[in-house]
Amino acid sequence: MNRSTILKASLFHAEIAVWLLALAMTITGDLWWAAASALVALGAHTAGRLWSRQSPVPMPYFMRWVLLVPRGPQSPARMQRLLQPRSGERILEIGPGVGIHALAIATALQPDGVLDVLDVQQEMLDDLMRRAARSGLTNIVPRQGDAQRLPYPDATFDAAYLISVLGEIPDAPSALRELRRVLKPAARLLIGEVLIDPDFVSLPVLRAMARDAGFLYERRSGPRIAYGVVFRPMAV
Numbered sequence: 001m002n003r004s005t006i007l008k009a010s011l012f013h014a015e016i017a018v019w020l021l022a023l024a025m026t027i028t029g030d031l032w033w034a035a036a037s038a039l040v041a042l043g044a045h046t047a048g049r050l051w052s053r054q055s056p057v058p059m060p061y062f063m064r065w066v067l068l069v070p071r072g073p074q075s076p077a078r079m080q081r082l083l084q085p086r087s088g089e090r091i092l093e094i095g096p097g098v099g100i101h102a103l104a105i106a107t108a109l110q111p112d113g114v115l116d117v118l119d120v121q122q123e124m125l126d127d128l129m130r131r132a133a134r135s136g137l138t139n140i141v142p143r144q145g146d147a148q149r150l151p152y153p154d155a156t157f158d159a160a161y162l163i164s165v166l167g168e169i170p171d172a173p174s175a176l177r178e179l180r181r182v183l184k185p186a187a188r189l190l191i192g193e194v195l196i197d198p199d200f201v202s203l204p205v206l207r208a209m210a211r212d213a214g215f216l217y218e219r220r221s222g223p224r225i226a227y228g229v230v231f232r233p234m235a236v
């Protein structure tokens with residue numbers, strides 16, 4: 001594990017611990033201590049965000065418990081409604097983690113659709129495939145790789161999606177250009193982001209990056225602090 005990953009994980013866990021302390025102080029009526037703890041937690045959050053922006057790294061596997069927390073606006077059901085996967089399609093998920101969204105999308109693609117999942121960490125893919133096997137899913141194809149150089153031919157996929165991933169990719173514009181290359185001309189691209197993630201990409205920044213990579217904005221669901229956005233490739 002490199003220095004950036006250790007620092008990112010330490011700041012994140014420190015923040016959670018101090019928020020819990022602030023909560024305990026509030027419950028016991030120590031409001032000054034609660035306010036002081038909340039300020040320290042906010043400081044840790046800001047430091048984590050600045051560090052993530054300067055030095056983006058993948059969320060380490062030992063932090064996977066975070067992915068199991070219920071998502072609200074980014075629940076698998078909502079992302080599925082936005083993406084509208086259909087049997088017979090081939091869809092790509094970048095950065096699936098342990099598969100919170102992948103299992104729902106692969107289920108919706110049955111009986112004839114395929115979900116390709118690409119993650120830079122093999123441990124995440126192994127975990128995802130164990131969950132898929134437990135759910136009886138056989139239409140997920142895992143591949144370890146980097147979103148900045150996609151190992152797929154041009155115009156391969158009917159759709160692609162990334163949830164809380166873009167901000168972890170050092171060169172996000174090149175990942176978007178790669179997605180443009182591997183998507184078919186009428187494909188959909190869904191990108192989801194949530195503000196509490198230290199790697200959050202704001203909607204205006206995403207829209208500018210996507211436009212430069214050759215995508216047209218189509219629609220959004222959820223608030224600006226926890227959004228899912230669908231783009232289409234621009235005609236060439």
Ligand SMILES: C[S@@+](CC[C@H](N)C(=O)[O-])C[C@H]1O[C@@H](n2cnc3c(N)ncnc32)[C@H](O)[C@@H]1O
Nearest residue numbers: 058059067095096097100119120146147163168
């Ligand atoms: C915060 S997790 C999100 C996981 C999942 N999308 C979810 O919402 O539950 C980010 C995932 O993206 C992967 N990732 C980060 N950078 C990547 C890259 N350059 N190429 C492929 N995957 C990457 C990480 O390994 C991790 O599994």
